[in-house]
Amino acid sequence: MTTTSAKDTAATAAALALGDDALVLSHRLGEWAGHAPVLEEEVALANIALDLLGQARVLLSMAGDEDELAFLREERAFRNLQLVEQPNGDFAHTIARQLFFSAHQYLLYGELASGDGPFAPLAGKAVKETAYHRDHAEQWTLRLGDGTDESHARMQRAVDALWRYTGEMFQPVEGVDVDWTGLETAWLEWTGEVLRRATLTVPEGPRTGAWTAGAGRQGLHTEPFGRMLAEMQHLHRSHPGATW
């Protein structure tokens, strides 16, 4: 009994962490609608946002009621990585965030899909979507990195700026039974290779800071996140108990 419930609690917490990652990044990508640099990217970014929202809905539903969890929790109760809550910035920042996160998600879901844990069914479907997201981010990293001088400079700036949020992705999440060290090694190798092909420099700075090491998973977020939630939750909170 005790063992089972501890396991359930861990699984619920893990579903929340992975679900919040997908929910928050989906929201950020949704902010691009109507602003993308080219029509094809309106379609692509919305497509990725929808995939992530689909994953979030499955994961949050494993942890409770999806809408209560999305709309009625306060900032300190969210368990997403700080990386995914970072503002969109310019297109290069959005692509760097996508590159880092989708490469992580691809490896994580790949491993979860091959196991028999509670996340295996979701991961089996999600890993296919994530392969597409990763490919999209990789292609744009190459285009921007190895494009014009301006795009190269912007892409390098974006990679440098977001690098310090990448260590957090490999802080073990209780209830997610994978080889975290192995994931991190594979991630560093793949990401480094893409950055080099894009003629970019792999940043030398630390991949965690005093405030980023495992912080999002503990409900410690960055300032832009509170405003993002205020916008996301405002309507739902204005009509307590209503159904939509």
Next chain:
Amino acid sequence: MATAAARDTAGSRAFDARADADDTADHERAFDAAVAADERIEPRDWMPDAYRATLVRQIAQHAHSEIIGMQPEANWITRAPSLRRKAILMAKVQDEAGHGLYLYSAAETLGTSREELLDKLHTGRQKYSSIFNYPTLTWADVGAIGWLVDGAAITNQVPLCRCSYGPYARAMVRVCKEESFHQRQGYELLLALSKGTPEQHAMAQDAVDRWWWPSLMMFGPPDDESPHSAQSMAWKIKRHSNDELRQRFVDICVPQAASLGLTLPDPDLKWNEERGHHDFGPIDWAEFWDVLKGNGPCNEERLSRRRRAHEEGAWVREAAAAHAARQTNGETGATRA
């Protein structure tokens, strides 16, 4: 397919003006015969210059409307009140970008380019539907747009599936399927609000009150003030007059409003047994022309946002082009200027 005659004459090019004139007359006869026989005109077929120009104008305006039309709805993506509604809305806005892409492709078969058309949109030389110059002030507006605006668009567009120009007609078949789906989702959104709390019901009614008349204006000016209508109908680009389609739309909406439990903001709206149609009140055409001229509530904002997205994205498009050129030349990053 145009008639065999149109295709045969296209091959024989005359050298003197007299023969050119004969040639054009032959082409015109073949074109008219193809249209009369309800055959499809295809990109390589001869067509009158004015037919080509009308189609470019109409298809471009249609494409622009899909692209500008993303804005009023995207305005609510980040505030959608449930994850299910958020997913539906994101999918819809994504579909609109896709419709814009189909339509620009259809326009390009007439010898123009997407860049050229976007430039005309950005400089105000081509229009988009006046409806998107109205603001989405509440969540219920998303439902009202789905039910009324998409409903009006479908009423307009279903006959276009039989339009004489093949690429446009085929684009419309695909667009209409997705639009019908959006329209049902909008209706369902309003129904949930109408049957929800008193506040939600009031929100739904307020949205319908604000979107009803602008939706009726989507069918364009009355028949006697519609300069392009007669020619477009003769060419079978249009199949029904503006007023006919508007009447059809009103007749469809009245029972739907009743089943939604919402009213339509028109005291003159009533069933006319004799005509077999609903009579409805006068449309404020002064408002219509004013919005069309650029004086609507959101004209400035919509266009400047579109321009801004395009301008701010210029470096991304340049990067993609530079990268593609380098790939073609087999160069590596070391040669980047």
